[in-house]
Amino acid sequence: MGMLDSPHSSGSIGHWTTRLELCPGCDRDMVQPDSYEPLWGDRWLIARSCPNCGWEHEGVFPHAALRSFEEHLDAIDDRLWDDLVRIQRELIDDEVGRFAAALQANAILPEDF
Numbered sequence: 001m002g003m004l005d006s007p008h009s010s011g012s013i014g015h016w017t018t019r020l021e022l023c024p025g026c027d028r029d030m031v032q033p034d035s036y037e038p039l040w041g042d043r044w045l046i047a048r049s050c051p052n053c054g055w056e057h058e059g060v061f062p063h064a065a066l067r068s069f070e071e072h073l074d075a076i077d078d079r080l081w082d083d084l085v086r087i088q089r090e091l092i093d094d095e096v097g098r099f100a101a102a103l104q105a106n107a108i109l110p111e112d113f
């Protein structure tokens with residue numbers, strides 16, 4: 001026991017691990033794409049900037065990096081969308097509450113029906 005031959009260290013060749021959404025300037029994952037431009041093969045010229053600290057970068061990346069970047073952006077979109085839906089639902093609840101209060105204030109009686 002104790003003899004670990006570390007089978008994990010050599011298994012990551014070809015696996016893209018750079019996260020394009022991570023900003024080297026401020027370490028936040030808020031980097032946004034400014035433009036994509038297909039170059040050759042699966043290479044893309046990707047311009048990015050960080051809204052948090054103003055970091056800007058343009059570089060060539062493989063398609064795999066672009067794909068995981070977009071997955072990250074999609075996840076953010078989903079989060080924003082969830083927030084929107086939640087806010088809207090709260091507004092509707094608020095309106096229903098006001099409507100119910102208005103009904104009570106107008107004293108609609110059961111015998112009106």
Ligand SMILES: [Zn+2]
Pocket residue numbers: 023024025026027028050051052053054055
């Ligand atoms: Zn930054």
